Amino acid sequence: MDGVVKTSILTAISAITVYAGLFLYLNGDDENTKKKNTKNKKKKNKLKTTSILNTSSSSSSSSSSSSSSSSSISRNSSDDLDIPYGSSNSINSENNNSRNKFLDGEDDDSHEISTSSSSDDFTQNSPRTLQDHLKILKSDDLSNHMAIKKLDSVHVLLSIVSYSESLALLSYLNSLSIVVDSLNSLLALEMISANQNSLIRQLGLLLGNLLQYPENHKKIMETRFIPTLVNLINDDDAERSDFSLFCLFNISSNEECGTEIILSQGIKEIISLLESKKANISLKKQCLHILLNMYLESKNLREMISSENEQLINVLKIIKQTQKNDLSELASKILQIDTDHQNLINTNDFNDKNIKPLYIEDEEDEDDDE
Missing domain, CATH: 1.20.58 (Methane Monooxygenase Hydroxylase; Chain G, domain 1)
Structure with a gap:
């Protein structure tokens, strides 16, 4: 009987021991799990902060690249429309600087950026x-x-x-x-x-x-730049000749400017270019347009051109006969206007010579009556 009781007690003690061990084991596992979870959370938080910093830096670099591209685009468009450009670049750069200051812990008032177009050193700014x-x-x-x-x-x-x-x-x-x-x-x-x-x-x-x-x-x-333009008509650089004739053409329809062209030996330079074998057709065409403008502008200009009329007319006749392009047509128009002008002058001269002095005849008639 005592043996059975002892056996039961031992069995109960061993069971309690087993249950106690299991309880401690399970509690220890829960604590380890909590510790692991805490460590994982800390790691995740670190990763988040790292990714935020990386994202901010990448966004700043992308914004700087986009700002430069937007600046170039705005510059191209402003060339055509005269819209002030460079402002978007300034705004983005200021935002990037403020962001960098925030990350670096610097004071916002450490320096200023000036993009005013009224700056004295305008060549340094766009x-x-x-x-x-x-x-x-x-x-x-x-x-x-x-x-x-x-x-x-x-x-x-x-x-x-x-x-x-x-x-x-x-x-x-x-x-x-x-x-x-x-x-x-x-x-x-x-x-x-x-x-x-x-x-x-x-x-x-x-x-x-x-x-x-x-x-x-x-x-x-x-x-007083018209004489300089006239001197450039026969310049060795064809492009200089081109822009000088372009300028003279645009002012040749003005009588005062046309007079200045003639007084600056412009007709002589035009004749020289028309006779030149080196000058291209485009330059000669511009010369003829200048002459035509002045012929059409006023009687005074036509009379001034007539002072060098003989040499000019000979050149125009050669162009009319030998050229088969716009030059021939322009030369024909100028010659026709000049012919009409000369006929008018001759007619007026003839009439002036054949006008009878009526007042003299009247005096003679009065003498006869007496």
Whole structure:
């Protein structure tokens, strides 16, 4: 009996021990699980913070690249419409700087960014308005580096000068005088680089476009630049000849400008170019258009041209007989106008010679009556 009781007690103790061990095991497993979960959460939080930082840095780089692309796009569009460009780039750069300051813990007031177009050193900032481009052209700096900047500004102005509103605005801003001064400075140089020579051509083209505006005809007279244009008619550089004839054509319909062309030996230079074998048809055609404009403009210009009429008429007759293109047609028109003009002069001379002095006859009749 005692043996059975002892056995039961031992069995109960062993069972309790087993259950206690299982209970401790299970509790320990739960604690380990909680610890693991806590560690995993910490790792996830670290990964999140790392990804946020990476995302912010990547977004800043992408925004900077997008800002540069938007700046280039805005610059191309502003060339045509004269819309101030560069502002989007400034805004994005300021946002990037503020973001970097926030990440680096710097003070926002550590430095400032100035993009004002009214800055004294306008050549260091991107030009954003017509006034900015004209300021660049007005600069006395004739270096090769500055010539490139001026070329960019001339291209911008050429892209908008075809619009009547822009042409009127440029005239109001006294752009013609600025262009003429730039041309005078460049043409006075003894040695001219390739960029400076390109600048001369583009400035001449811009001047020709500005002279389409009638209000600028008086201004070009005031600059005394017409003799310079006449001297460039037979320049060795065909492109200089081209823009000079373009300018002269646009002012030849003005009687005062036409008179200045003639007084500056313009007819002599035109005859020389028409006789030249090197000059292309396009240049000769422009010369004939200038002559036709002056013939049609006024009687005074026709009479002034007649002073060199013989040589000019001979050249025009040769062109009419030998050329089979627009030159022949233009020469024929000029010859016809000149013929009509000469016939009118001869008729007037004839009438003047055959007018009877009636007052003398009246006096003789009175003597007879007495």
